[in-house]
Amino acid sequence: MARMKFYCDAERCIECNGCVTACKNENDVPWGVNRRRVVTIKDGEAGERSLSVACMHCSDAPCAAVCPVNCFYTTDDGLVLHDKDICIGCGYCFYACPFGAPQFPEDGAFASRGKMDKCTFCAGGPEEDNSAEERRKYGSNRLAEGKLPLCAEMCATKALLAGDASVISDIYRKRVVNRGASVLDWGVSYENASLRSSKGVQGKATMEE
Amino acid sequence: MIAQLIEGPLWYFSLTVFVLGVLWRLFMILRAGAKKDLAVPRDGGGAGALRAIFSRFVPERTVRRHGKVQLIAGYMFHLGLFALLFLARPHVDFFAERITGIGWWSMPHWAFIVAAEVAFAGLIMLWLYRLLNPVTRLLSSADDYVGTVLVFLVMLSGCLALAQSVEALRLIHLLLAELLLIYFPFSSLMHAFTFAFSRGYTGATMGRKGIRA
Amino acid sequence: MLINHRRVLQFPALLFLILIAFPVFAENAPSSYKPVTVPNPATDLWRAVNPQQLPPAEAAMFPGGDSQVQGVQSGVLINQLGQRWRHFRMGQLLPTGSYLLAGAMLAILLFYLIRGKVLIRDGESDKKIERYSIYERLIHWFMAIVFLFLGFSGLILLFGRSLLLPWMGPELFSALASAAKEGHNLFGPLFLLALVLVFLKFVIRNIYQKGDLTWLLKGGGIIGKQDVPSNFFNMGEKTLFWLLIIVGGLIAISGVVLLFPVFGQGRDIMELSHVVHGIAAVVMLSVIIGHIYIGTIGMQGATEGMTSGYCDLNWAKDHHSWWAQRCIDEGKVMPKQQGAAVHHDNPAPAEAEK
Numbered sequence: 001m002a003r004m005k006f007y008c009d010a011e012r013c014i015e016c017n018g019c020v021t022a023c024k025n026e027n028d029v030p031w032g033v034n035r036r037r038v039v040t041i042k043d044g045e046a047g048e049r050s051l052s053v054a055c056m057h058c059s060d061a062p063c064a065a066v067c068p069v070n071c072f073y074t075t076d077d078g079l080v081l082h083d084k085d086i087c088i089g090c091g092y093c094f095y096a097c098p099f100g101a102p103q104f105p106e107d108g109a110f111a112s113r114g115k116m117d118k119c120t121f122c123a124g125g126p127e128e129d130n131s132a133e134e135r136r137k138y139g140s141n142r143l144a145e146g147k148l149p150l151c152a153e154m155c156a157t158k159a160l161l162a163g164d165a166s167v168i169s170d171i172y173r174k175r176v177v178n179r180g181a182s183v184l185d186w187g188v189s190y191e192n193a194s195l196r197s198s199k200g201v202q203g204k205a206t207m208e209e
Numbered sequence: 210m211i212a213q214l215i216e217g218p219l220w221y222f223s224l225t226v227f228v229l230g231v232l233w234r235l236f237m238i239l240r241a242g243a244k245k246d247l248a249v250p251r252d253g254g255g256a257g258a259l260r261a262i263f264s265r266f267v268p269e270r271t272v273r274r275h276g277k278v279q280l281i282a283g284y285m286f287h288l289g290l291f292a293l294l295f296l297a298r299p300h301v302d303f304f305a306e307r308i309t310g311i312g313w314w315s316m317p318h319w320a321f322i323v324a325a326e327v328a329f330a331g332l333i334m335l336w337l338y339r340l341l342n343p344v345t346r347l348l349s350s351a352d353d354y355v356g357t358v359l360v361f362l363v364m365l366s367g368c369l370a371l372a373q374s375v376e377a378l379r380l381i382h383l384l385l386a387e388l389l390l391i392y393f394p395f396s397s398l399m400h401a402f403t404f405a406f407s408r409g410y411t412g413a414t415m416g417r418k419g420i421r422a
Numbered sequence: 423m424l425i426n427h428r429r430v431l432q433f434p435a436l437l438f439l440i441l442i443a444f445p446v447f448a449e450n451a452p453s454s455y456k457p458v459t460v461p462n463p464a465t466d467l468w469r470a471v472n473p474q475q476l477p478p479a480e481a482a483m484f485p486g487g488d489s490q491v492q493g494v495q496s497g498v499l500i501n502q503l504g505q506r507w508r509h510f511r512m513g514q515l516l517p518t519g520s521y522l523l524a525g526a527m528l529a530i531l532l533f534y535l536i537r538g539k540v541l542i543r544d545g546e547s548d549k550k551i552e553r554y555s556i557y558e559r560l561i562h563w564f565m566a567i568v569f570l571f572l573g574f575s576g577l578i579l580l581f582g583r584s585l586l587l588p589w590m591g592p593e594l595f596s597a598l599a600s601a602a603k604e605g606h607n608l609f610g611p612l613f614l615l616a617l618v619l620v621f622l623k624f625v626i627r628n629i630y631q632k633g634d635l636t637w638l639l640k641g642g643g644i645i646g647k648q649d650v651p652s653n654f655f656n657m658g659e660k661t662l663f664w665l666l667i668i669v670g671g672l673i674a675i676s677g678v679v680l681l682f683p684v685f686g687q688g689r690d691i692m693e694l695s696h697v698v699h700g701i702a703a704v705v706m707l708s709v710i711i712g713h714i715y716i717g718t719i720g721m722q723g724a725t726e727g728m729t730s731g732y733c734d735l736n737w738a739k740d741h742h743s744w745w746a747q748r749c750i751d752e753g754k755v756m757p758k759q760q761g762a763a764v765h766h767d768n769p770a771p772a773e774a775e776k
Contacts, residue, residue, distance in 0.1 A: 037489045037490070038489060039489045040487050040488050040489070040497075041467060041487040041499075043488045047467070049467045051487075051499060062504060062505060068583050069582075071592075085593070087596075088596060090579065090603050091680075091683075092511075094689065095507050095693050096508040097501075097504055098501050098502060099500065100498060
């Protein structure tokens, strides 16, 4: 069975926030809720890198473990989804998640929590695929249409990868090999080579078919 | 099935019982009439009635001194309850949809919560006072306890349904509110309407006698 | 074919990793590869992503990131405390809490079986002393109602998934849990109010005094049969009071932090608050189980003080002998049939309130 994964390539992400916009638009995410965000490390300094992060659909999901009403379930594709009819909006998943993925629509000055909302890997929820009800609660269900999450599909630099874990890891492995070879061949480090320039990079991955 | 019953027929039934019951009770009170005061009036009765209706919102000195708990808890409960009943968003929507056709300003969510806290604190304290003070315990009848418990349950079910996402909880709240509406006209809860009559009657009597109290 | 292809591709990657990891090894590699002196900057990136795994001094060098998404801690990519909180809640709070609560109930059952009900030594007298005013009883029961409601709704949220969910089914349990959560949130601030009222009213009588240590050393006179004098509140009651104020205060404050995520508190603060809230609540519940036992079925004559406001003179002599003596000296002892006697003399029962 396929196991769906996101992977964000820090060497490619240019912090355009296209994935964030694509996600919001595709899923009609309410104001104040961000299923995906781009985090920039060392913003404005040497070695600045950005990563796009959302629910990572963990194998051993902390959110599912701590949920007091057990509203999470893992699909055959390895996606961690939740049932908003069961969710009581307690916020425990938000405490447990390392990635800050669970989001809560905030209401009023005391910010009482509504139902949790998070990235569904564009796979909707427990309702019938692409039903109006599913659309209203969870947004798009692109997976049922044979498509991948829009954030990754829209990524201009193909930094954000989404799909079957083995395919994703193959793509990424290829990239690492290319970069590794180029670095070693030229005796430069990432630091003084201004890595993003591809000028003069030779030594494409060996043994390409 | 039960949901439809609570949602539809029972709601209209309870509303009808409430409206007709209240009107009937008020009609009976007015029809009972007052004995004609043969004395020469020293002052107008109407002004006295009006004065009494409003001046009694500030209780008499001894009550202020010795009935602090009842006074504070009483105001907390009633103000909180009115705010909840008429200014909470779900209630305004409900009124607009079912009765008035138009909505009005509703409290922000935080004020809703504060009003609920205040009302709960007031109601629980009043209830406890009724039970703990031997005088009020002697004076209380089953009707008082039924009224208090019903109001408490309506408020509690409403607060449990605060997430506004579980239909069953909303229906329990609605069902209890309907029971309250049916019970209302035939109980001491009628004081919500009759307080004006009793105060007005006393005020008018005293007004005619020229007493300003 | 596919497998072959992968294996072929893996080899340079593996070599690359080995070379990065062992510079010494790299020296011996073919001369066309120069030694890599600068470590892979990706390590810096991942350190910054997950600074909590570093020693604090180093972690300060990686202050996390920035995000266009506005929000508390939106720049934190990995919050390791989340995993620790998960282990606290699932691996520590749930089992330990259930053992503690079950243990408290078991201990009380054993105490009841061994010691039995604490009876008034000379039996009930026909005299009584006023123990609690209406206001004091009012705030006690106000707190009791709020505490019990919060306790039960909290226990539903804590243990419901393992105890109730299996036989209630997800829909029904979700409705119950939603109600418990909303009720818990709404009644929470009332507990804070009750705590303040109780503190203000009872604090003076609960300051530890001479004699309290003796009381403690003699086991409160409950374990043995000897006479242990005490004031209005004995050492045990005072300790309960201060536990309530301190542990209950911790519950209330941590609850406010969890309830209103509007002070800019991040997940780490909320996780810590939950840890405090969970431990304090379980401890307080265990203590209160004992309090409820000794106040009702565990001791003859204990409940009356909190319900009618009067306690039996012999009960007061048994448990609060100094206070009882003072009441006797001040002439505050009255006959139990006073209400009826007053009624007999004077048809208007006017003096009942005060």
